[in-house]
Amino acid sequence: MHGSKQEDDAHSTPEPDERSQAWPKVLFSMAIVGLMVGLMIGRLTAPDERVLEQVAVVQDGLDLWFNEEPKLHGENVDGTVALLFEADGKAQRGQLDLQGKPVGWRVQKSEQGLLVTLVAARPLHGEWAGAEDAGRWRVQVRLHE
Structure with missing residues (x-):
């Protein structure tokens, strides 16, 4: 074998291996499948979002209905009542009689929740x-003076 000219299907340069080009495609496909399965499992195991x-x-207060129990932090601050829920919901406002x-009430979104x-x-x-x-x-939120 002198030179690169072909003689009886034999030459000095070996033919490229087809498997070496397929291996990155196989790894990439496995990574995509793993990512998709991980996303599906994460979606199935994620807790439902709490929604107002x-x-x-009602008489002397409000009833707030959620799809499931939210975390709640409430305070009586300088004559007002403030409740912070780890939930989502739409902004609302209204008035009730005590x-x-x-008495004016308002629901608004904040960085910490509702x-x-x-x-x-x-x-x-x-x-x-x-x-x-x-x-x-x-x-149930009940008010008194």
Whole structure:
């Protein structure tokens, strides 16, 4: 074998190996399949997002309906009642009567979650409690002066 000219199917340069070009494609395909399976498993095991479904005005307060139990932090701050839920929902506002006097309430989104505030012209104090009711979670907010 002198030179690179072909003699009886034999020459000095070996033919390129087809498997070496297929190996990166196989690795890339396996990586894509692994990623897709991981995403599907993650989606199946992720907890459902907590959502405020309904706000109902009741006597002396509000009933807040969630699809499942949210984490809650509430405070009575300078005559207002503020509740922070780790949940999602749409912004709303309204008014209720407490002993014949108006109380304004507002639901707004914040960086930490969903903020519910109740404000009146006089100092308010609130108490809240949550419980499961008919497959949903209800937080009852009761106000007094």
